[in-house]
Amino acid sequence: MRDIRVSSLAEAVDGIRDGMTILISGFGNAGIPVELIHAVIDQGAKDLTIVCNNAGSGRTDIAGLLAAGRVRKVICSYPKSSGAVVFERLYAAGRIELELVPQGTLSERMRAAGAGVGGFYTPTGAGTRLAEGKEVRHLNGRDHVLEMPLKGDVALIKAERADRWGNLTYNLAARNFAPTMAMAADLTIVQARRIVELGALDPETIVTPSIFVDRLIEVPNPEPAGRP
Amino acid sequence: MRDIRVSSLAEAVDGIRDGMTILISGFGNAGIPVELIHAVIDQGAKDLTIVCNNAGSGRTDIAGLLAAGRVRKVICSYPKSSGAVVFERLYAAGRIELELVPQGTLSERMRAAGAGVGGFYTPTGAGTRLAEGKEVRHLNGRDHVLEMPLKGDVALIKAERADRWGNLTYNLAARNFAPTMAMAADLTIVQARRIVELGALDPETIVTPSIFVDRLIEVPNPEPAGRP
Amino acid sequence: MTLTREQLAARVAADVPDGAFVNLGIGLPTLVANFVPADREVIYHSENGILGMGPAPKKGEENPDLINASKQYVTLMPGAAIVHHTDAFAMIRGGHIDLALLGALQVSATGDLANWTTSPNLLMPGVGGGMDLAVGAARVWALMEHNTRDGQPKILECCTLPLTAARVVDRIYTNLAVIDVTEDGLVVREMAPGLDFAELQRRTGATLTLANDWRAIGLSA
Amino acid sequence: MTLTREQLAARVAADVPDGAFVNLGIGLPTLVANFVPADREVIYHSENGILGMGPAPKKGEENPDLINASKQYVTLMPGAAIVHHTDAFAMIRGGHIDLALLGALQVSATGDLANWTTSPNLLMPGVGGGMDLAVGAARVWALMEHNTRDGQPKILECCTLPLTAARVVDRIYTNLAVIDVTEDGLVVREMAPGLDFAELQRRTGATLTLANDWRAIGLSA
Numbered sequence: 001m002r003d004i005r006v007s008s009l010a011e012a013v014d015g016i017r018d019g020m021t022i023l024i025s026g027f028g029n030a031g032i033p034v035e036l037i038h039a040v041i042d043q044g045a046k047d048l049t050i051v052c053n054n055a056g057s058g059r060t061d062i063a064g065l066l067a068a069g070r071v072r073k074v075i076c077s078y079p080k081s082s083g084a085v086v087f088e089r090l091y092a093a094g095r096i097e098l099e100l101v102p103q104g105t106l107s108e109r110m111r112a113a114g115a116g117v118g119g120f121y122t123p124t125g126a127g128t129r130l131a132e133g134k135e136v137r138h139l140n141g142r143d144h145v146l147e148m149p150l151k152g153d154v155a156l157i158k159a160e161r162a163d164r165w166g167n168l169t170y171n172l173a174a175r176n177f178a179p180t181m182a183m184a185a186d187l188t189i190v191q192a193r194r195i196v197e198l199g200a201l202d203p204e205t206i207v208t209p210s211i212f213v214d215r216l217i218e219v220p221n222p223e224p225a226g227r228p
Numbered sequence: 229m230r231d232i233r234v235s236s237l238a239e240a241v242d243g244i245r246d247g248m249t250i251l252i253s254g255f256g257n258a259g260i261p262v263e264l265i266h267a268v269i270d271q272g273a274k275d276l277t278i279v280c281n282n283a284g285s286g287r288t289d290i291a292g293l294l295a296a297g298r299v300r301k302v303i304c305s306y307p308k309s310s311g312a313v314v315f316e317r318l319y320a321a322g323r324i325e326l327e328l329v330p331q332g333t334l335s336e337r338m339r340a341a342g343a344g345v346g347g348f349y350t351p352t353g354a355g356t357r358l359a360e361g362k363e364v365r366h367l368n369g370r371d372h373v374l375e376m377p378l379k380g381d382v383a384l385i386k387a388e389r390a391d392r393w394g395n396l397t398y399n400l401a402a403r404n405f406a407p408t409m410a411m412a413a414d415l416t417i418v419q420a421r422r423i424v425e426l427g428a429l430d431p432e433t434i435v436t437p438s439i440f441v442d443r444l445i446e447v448p449n450p451e452p453a454g455r456p
Numbered sequence: 457m458t459l460t461r462e463q464l465a466a467r468v469a470a471d472v473p474d475g476a477f478v479n480l481g482i483g484l485p486t487l488v489a490n491f492v493p494a495d496r497e498v499i500y501h502s503e504n505g506i507l508g509m510g511p512a513p514k515k516g517e518e519n520p521d522l523i524n525a526s527k528q529y530v531t532l533m534p535g536a537a538i539v540h541h542t543d544a545f546a547m548i549r550g551g552h553i554d555l556a557l558l559g560a561l562q563v564s565a566t567g568d569l570a571n572w573t574t575s576p577n578l579l580m581p582g583v584g585g586g587m588d589l590a591v592g593a594a595r596v597w598a599l600m601e602h603n604t605r606d607g608q609p610k611i612l613e614c615c616t617l618p619l620t621a622a623r624v625v626d627r628i629y630t631n632l633a634v635i636d637v638t639e640d641g642l643v644v645r646e647m648a649p650g651l652d653f654a655e656l657q658r659r660t661g662a663t664l665t666l667a668n669d670w671r672a673i674g675l676s677a
Numbered sequence: 678m679t680l681t682r683e684q685l686a687a688r689v690a691a692d693v694p695d696g697a698f699v700n701l702g703i704g705l706p707t708l709v710a711n712f713v714p715a716d717r718e719v720i721y722h723s724e725n726g727i728l729g730m731g732p733a734p735k736k737g738e739e740n741p742d743l744i745n746a747s748k749q750y751v752t753l754m755p756g757a758a759i760v761h762h763t764d765a766f767a768m769i770r771g772g773h774i775d776l777a778l779l780g781a782l783q784v785s786a787t788g789d790l791a792n793w794t795t796s797p798n799l800l801m802p803g804v805g806g807g808m809d810l811a812v813g814a815a816r817v818w819a820l821m822e823h824n825t826r827d828g829q830p831k832i833l834e835c836c837t838l839p840l841t842a843a844r845v846v847d848r849i850y851t852n853l854a855v856i857d858v859t860e861d862g863l864v865v866r867e868m869a870p871g872l873d874f875a876e877l878q879r880r881t882g883a884t885l886t887l888a889n890d891w892r893a894i895g896l897s898a
Contacts, residue, residue, distance in 0.1 A: 001696060002696035002720060027541070077582070078582040078583065100581055100583055102583050102585070103541075103545065103588060108343070115767035116352075117350060118351065118368060119367055120346075120348040120349070123592075124549060125587050126621075126622070128618065128619045139346040164756075165756045169432070172432070173506055175432075175539075176504050176541045179540040179542075180542045183767060183771060201756075203400075203753055203758050204398075204435075209728045209758035211773045229475060229497045230475035230499060255725045255744075255762070305804055307803055309803075330805075331766065333809070335763040342546060342550045343545075344551060345549075352770060352808045352812045353808050356808065356839065356841065357839050358808070391535055393499070395537055399742045401725050401727055401742055401744055403760075404761065407763075411550060431508070431536045431538045432538045437507045439477050439499070
């Protein structure tokens, strides 16, 4: 029987090791898996690379992980959100590494990792600083940059509903990076607001199919992200 | 106001010209836009390249288009379905060209066209006859083949429900190639079993968003595909 | 005279086609939506996964899971669709967005766009979806003040700031003029009422051509 | 003795893990599902967009929009999900399918698989999703008769038929033996009851090693 439910947040994040790459769902404060991130803070893994669109705001969740000194490198498109005070301080002090990736390329690179694409050419970024050092190829009348898959050891995902196989739905624009990140990690860990009976989700409206999910925990009343 | 509904099948396929590439949704007999294909037969465009997973069975729809001598080339993964008598005869007689593409690569190439990917590396097909003449690159410990986007001038799509903007849902496994093909053509033409009021489709369960659709016609009782 | 921000936004709005799929960048472009005539059905795209975005919600009806790319609360129009990020960017990168309105720091005579960082050493940069939009949208209109605060031109033969994308801008709207980027260079279609061409050229860092049928910018706001 | 098709399918089914995501190729592999023990929850994937495929429907309950990759009518299990083709192949190509059971025409000593065409000149070929499955699935088991109808070996040092994929097969199940493809070559784990190793080697076109702990294939069907 496939039943990927775990009984605690600690169990959900068990086995995350120093030096791993963690994909974290969310855009702004929507879709951030706050409780899972806090479980990682409690768990203690360090020297992490995190991939997320923003670099955390306020003092909790992503910013909390940064403030706890666990993150070596951030891969993101937009670290300078309002309230990204923790990242700003660490970056100014040279204590954190930043890989800046255009948002669509960030998403497409993770999709490539999830879909078995070994690399792809995109015109985004061609001729800019963000393509420096990358292979450029003229295709279909336009310069393209070769971009490589971006795979996570772990993905931390916030979902709305889930079943014991790991099928997921999301709430509105909190969906954002989650379905792509769920595909792109070796170990995909999900916190869902509600776990329902197997068969309760309409097969035609499941957004993330079970095959992309490895562990599941119910968090009925998740905290908002980015608290001061 | 955006209202892409047209009033006849003839109007739906108006402007299709000789030599165009047409993507046709469906897998086996599920999801084949029979009425749109018949409208193309009536419309008269010839020297077409068609892209579809199978090369038609029976005598109607895709097989009908082939039998009418309108198709110069078929790009597909599996032409030899049971009942593909028309294709078999034309192919044996050397009267039709075949580009055989692994099914996942076929789908991914169309997705690339729709998503602005200029080319991608895949291990599928490496070291086989289907990769002959293609660039091979060793990535992540494995040979990969460079595959190029496959774009349609036109896509013919069968959907279940639609609204006047062109948002679509599908019925079960009749979904198959349709969402990808809808993205991958300059002109995406849809027959839907039912057109509903704008706003009647749940925003979270729309499968093909309106931006990928150009023309829409209601066909309430579509014929099954592959009739003898 | 020069246009106010509202007048500029209104001028741009007048050109946004009925039925178009449009992405609005942060800042001035976002303002444009307020001036699009009510009888036009424009479908707004937000790169975090919304197609068919509506205006800001009423006070008290904000949903933290329904925000736009600028992280502002929004609503959905009837006909809206929610997609994931990769699909939202497929719309952009695949050329499906009819029109992107982007704020600009500099635009070159060949349509190069610089709008993502003023910093030569990339201290605290952020690129977001700007490069994707500039490269992917079918048409790109750049919106900006014609000059910097200290009077320097922002339209230049070549951008001096780090590029967002090369040869992508189709049209430039400033508080002084509406300028098309053409194969024959920058062509001025409209000028602010009372402005003369010599003055416009003086305030511009690239050679301009005045269209034969140029006219004064109509001010509706 | 040699195994019947049903005995072979039953032998393979005994090894299909509980909770696994499995894709069954056309023919013999499809038969395997009938023999998987009822207490195992196996999640079947069909490349036309079904995850969680159930058995054939009752007579009269067939739905033409619910077919599998072999174009047979199927049903959905509770927990099933419908996806589009590209996502269904992302599951395959991205390494998410735990196990693909594929029919084979030939398998080489290094795990090369030939299963898509017997024709050197590609007359009426069809590849389907076979190359994707062979390359993408986490584990690939090849199922076949040990010899061709005219007694030729199908396990060879090198395949003579056009390849589906190189170095992908992890295990071979035939009507004579269960053979692992290892870095040290082909290792025989099990043999049909009564078969001796010399005879198996004689009927095989590549060098075999008999595992120390080899045993006779258990027959449950």
